[in-house]
Amino acid sequence: MSEPVCPICDSKEHLEYESRYECVVCGHEWAKEETDEPEQARVVKDAHGNVLADGDIVAMVKDIKLGGTSDVLKTGTKSKPIRLVEGDHEISCKMNGVSIALKACYVKKVTEK
Structure with missing residues (x-):
């Protein structure tokens, strides 16, 4: 996982709280991005429940x-x-x-x- 950077001053020095970060340099606070769950691919099914893919007829x-x-x-x-x-x-x-x-x-x- 990459080190969070302040979106205002680009500083890597920050305080970490339960749901947010706080920049030590400028005092800006921003929310933690939830990356614990990988984004699942979208499944598209036809009228009969068959999974569709690119290139199907x-x-x-x-x-x-x-x-x-x-x-x-x-x-x-x-x-x-x-x-x-x-x-x-x-x-x-x-x-x-x-x-x-x-x-x-x-x-x-x-x-x-």
């Missing part, structure tokens, strides 16, 4: 109207390889030549044989 399980257009993605429409992204809509892909963002609960993983 998915198919729609429900008809979805595309916002702002009169187009509809029909049940069974397959995507090009997907990319998982952060946010409410976990999947970024192309379907029917249109780049879209989808929620994972509306798709199922397709196993190509």
Whole structure:
């Protein structure tokens, strides 16, 4: 673990308390960063509980109207390889030549044989 440095004066001299640090030089106080727990990777699952990964191909399980257009993605429409992204809509892909963002609960993983 690296030695904490004061964000104000860049001094390495500090006092350590239970939940914070205090700089000896300038008196600035700042909270300790909690690094005890490693950040876990996000797991995205489809409508049937299968874990999705970048490069998977998915198919729609429900008809979805595309916002702002009169187009509809029909049940069974397959995507090009997907990319998982952060946010409410976990999947970024192309379907029917249109780049879209989808929620994972509306798709199922397709196993190509």
